[in-house]
Amino acid sequence: MAPMADVTDVAFRALVAARGAPNVFWTEFVSADGLYHTREIAKMPDAENPLMRDLLFDTSERPIVAQIFSSKPEMIAYATKLVAELGFDGVDINMGCPDRAIEKQGCGAAMIKNPKLAREILRAAQAASTLPVSVKTRVGYNKESLDEWLTALLEANPAAITLHLRTRKEMSLVPADWELMKKAVEIRDRVNPDVLLIGNGDVQDLADGRAKVAESGCDGAMLGRAMFGNPWVFSGLVRAGERGNKSESPAPISPSTGSNAQNEKDHFFENAAQSRNRPSASECAADKPSREIGAGVQPTQRDKLNALVELAHGFEKISPPKNFAILKKHIKAFVTGFDGAADLRARLMQAESAAELEKTILDAPVPRV
Known part of the structure; x- marks a missing residue:
């Protein structure tokens, strides 16, 4: 790494x-x-x-x-x-x-x-x-x-x-x-x-x-x-x-x-x-x-979004805290390659907490593949 x-x-x-x-x-x-x-x-x-x-x-x-x-x-x-x-x-x-x-x-x-x-x-x-x-x-x-x-x-x-x-x-x-x-x-x-x-x-x-x-x-x-x-x-x-x-x-x-x-x-x-x-x-x-x-893992888009939520919650646990805006580069990387990705990315960029980011993702119609 x-x-x-x-x-x-x-x-x-x-x-x-x-x-x-x-x-x-x-x-x-x-x-x-x-x-x-x-x-x-x-x-x-x-x-x-x-x-x-x-x-x-x-x-x-x-x-x-x-x-x-x-x-x-x-x-x-x-x-x-x-x-x-x-x-x-x-x-x-x-x-x-x-x-x-x-x-x-x-x-x-x-x-x-x-x-x-x-x-x-x-x-x-x-x-x-x-x-x-x-x-x-x-x-x-x-x-x-x-x-x-x-x-x-x-x-x-x-x-x-x-x-x-x-x-x-x-x-x-x-x-x-x-x-x-x-x-x-x-x-x-x-x-x-x-x-x-x-x-x-x-x-x-x-x-x-x-x-x-x-x-x-x-x-x-x-x-x-x-x-x-x-x-x-x-x-x-x-x-x-x-x-x-x-x-x-x-x-x-x-x-x-x-x-x-x-x-x-x-x-x-x-x-x-x-x-x-x-x-x-x-x-x-x-x-x-x-x-x-091994054969590795082929994650679904929902897997990727769940990982982003997990990352956001882990990010908030870091002490002293880091600026939540740092996560924007991860949002760009995780939210891509499916219909509606650009719109979801734009909304996630406005999130100011892990809870807000998670709610936005849970409400999004994301394909499972």
């Missing part, structure tokens, strides 16, 4: 976990500087801190990685220690976000232009805890620069690198170039073969991910926009000894309640690195994935 701001929060992850979880969950990205200043300078209680809200997770989401960003090694070290205390299974450094506000801080994709600082950032995170440290980035800034950029990251020995197969300049305006993953694998194998390489960009579903992994030779695929309106996207992945009944969405828990979970850690990065040459090296391995690939 790709980390996406105002999308992959605890409510949406719970929705996905109840229907078939990915091999690894990622949180939304969180400012390491913001965590330090709100907690240590402003002395904001964690229960009132919106940044700590973004680090809420449920045990059904394990293994789960917290994604953070900063251009200051000391801030990354602080946030990494906090993430470890909260019970996460790994920490990921965002070095690919193209948002200008993030780049003005020297963070996100701006890091591609400063390989030396990027290595310092990764090493600060590695020294701050025993958690696996990974990085998510792009293949270059204005143009592809894998030889320099990927080599610099590999020299810092992260547990894994997720490559969005577009440059910063390309944003998401052009197709992801999966041919570049073949070059990335060659560089990885030459410089540091122990590092996992995960591909990201235009992965449509599990079958597409498996095909891209088999073709490129990387270790896994990360799904992003394919999740919009489709929390069943991972339903073909079934863990051996799957925990519990997933028919009900788990309730969000305080991050601190996960702090005793050290013994449950999956060490997924280390295990995957050791088993790359085995068929089960990744969820998208060419022969036999680490979870059995």
Whole structure:
């Protein structure tokens, strides 16, 4: 599951976990500087801190990685220690976000232009805890620069690198170039073969991910926009000894309640690195994935609307509360593809609560197929 701001929060992850979880969950990205200043300078209680809200997770989401960003090694070290205390299974450094506000801080994709600082950032995170440290980035800034950029990251020995197969300049305006993953694998194998390489960009579903992994030779695929309106996207992945009944969405828990979970850690990065040459090296391995690939689920339109209602109620439980208007991007994704969808979408956009959204949906004449 790709980390996406105002999308992959605890409510949406719970929705996905109840229907078939990915091999690894990622949180939304969180400012390491913001965590330090709100907690240590402003002395904001964690229960009132919106940044700590973004680090809420449920045990059904394990293994789960917290994604953070900063251009200051000391801030990354602080946030990494906090993430470890909260019970996460790994920490990921965002070095690919193209948002200008993030780049003005020297963070996100701006890091591609400063390989030396990027290595310092990764090493600060590695020294701050025993958690696996990974990085998510792009293949270059204005143009592809894998030889320099990927080599610099590999020299810092992260547990894994997720490559969005577009440059910063390309944003998401052009197709992801999966041919570049073949070059990335060659560089990885030459410089540091122990590092996992995960591909990201235009992965449509599990079958597409498996095909891209088999073709490129990387270790896994990360799904992003394919999740919009489709929390069943991972339903073909079934863990051996799957925990519990997933028919009900788990309730969000305080991050601190996960702090005793050290013994449950999956060490997924280390295990995957050791088993790359085995068929089960990744969820998208060419022969036999680490979870059995099933037929998946074909939800009806009513199923999708029920999931949207469930998401809205879960969203309202997040504390401190988020602006209900954030759900509009989910409304657009879930309510589509049937007669009357445009009219229903327009009415749902006016909803200001989960109860109002649910009533509007229940009153709507929606086909069951």
